[in-house]
Amino acid sequence: MSIGLLGRKIGMTSVYDARGRLCPVTVIAASDNVLLRRLTTENDGYSAVRVGFDSQNESRVNKPLLGEFKKAGVEPKRFVREFRLDADAPEGEINLNVTQFQAGDYVDVIGRSKGKGFQGVMKKHNFAGQGAAHGSKTHRRIGAVGNRSTPGRIWKNMGMPGHLGDRRVTVQNLQVMQVREAEKMILVSGAVPGANGSYVIIRPAIKNPAGRIKLHQEHSKQSQAAMKAPVAKKPEPATEAEAQKR
Template identity: 40%
Template sequence: MPAILAKKLGMTQLFLEDGRVERVTVLEAGPCPVTGIRTFDRDGYEAVQLAFGATKEKHLTKPELGHLKKAGASAHRHLVEFRDEAGELQVGETVTVEAFEVGDKVKVAGTSKGKGFQGTIKRHGFASGPKSHGSHNVRAPGSIGASAWPARVMKGIRGPGQMGNERVTQKGLEIVQIDAGQNLLLVRGSVPGPKNGVVEVRTDA
């Protein structure tokens, strides 16, 4: 299962040869050195650890630097594990955008934009109340409990609270174009998170 770490650069339009216009998200993907291999015998699961985001050594701790130097990799800010049951990669190799092909279906996971504390209309799509005849129930959530039974508010009630800033996986995205020279992946559709946010790209299999 090809997988890679990427930085979201933003969205743009791409004009294809047949005249169609694709709305795409531009991802700066890799190169990602392989810094660790997890095996079932030793760790209880099979995975590969990739590094992304080259940085200065002073920005990392000594344990982090030691781990990267043991794998023969330079200083990188992000380390993420991907399940790798095939066991195709080895420590010291590098994953690039060339692991993918145009037309591949991928899923992209990232941290969504935080929107702060929001009410039920914005957060859950509740309908608003009547806006005329002196109504004071325009954006209030309404009744949330019962009387004699259960005499409390049941768990899981959709209410106001923090919105966004959570892990989101967008599935069914298609790779429209690959620029190996600049390490760019152009995928059709939107990707979770803000500009310059780090996302995980996997084949959608």
């Protein structure tokens, strides 16, 4: 049963896929995922499992969370998150190993983006900026943001300078390129939010494109079969003698 994993972003490298193409991948270490608690609809109002990752010193954990770790009989964990689960799913089938994913699967990876601090509109919102010549007094500033007397205010969602990054980001539909069970690592295509060493959440893709790809392949096969099918011949026009007989 594939529910998700907690992991740590190691960094990026590149591997060859089945077609021989060199693809950039992100290496995620997903070892030591521990089941802390099973939440049920009767007691908690929803069905889920609480998972812990990456051990830490007991003195750095608050007492309520420390009691939960002791009740589960595990070391205190630094990164704790929940994964939703079907209410009728047996606890024995919950797999918290990297083997719950296979090469070719699509996953969503959730992380915290790198904090960039206070940034201007050119970096934050990709604004073009103003004139770069010597006569221009401002080069990278936002410029006029209001309108005339009507409406006499600044429009909503106007891009402004401000804090950039350091927020929860989800990257969807990343393909699993390799699953290294011995090293307990997962290699996913493309980039993953966060700095090297930051925590990430890996879960099965919500908008899984595999179904759409399969449907597209079926449509392609049907269209190809229709093109290869013999075309019915048009009836030849009747001669004058046959037309008189009719």
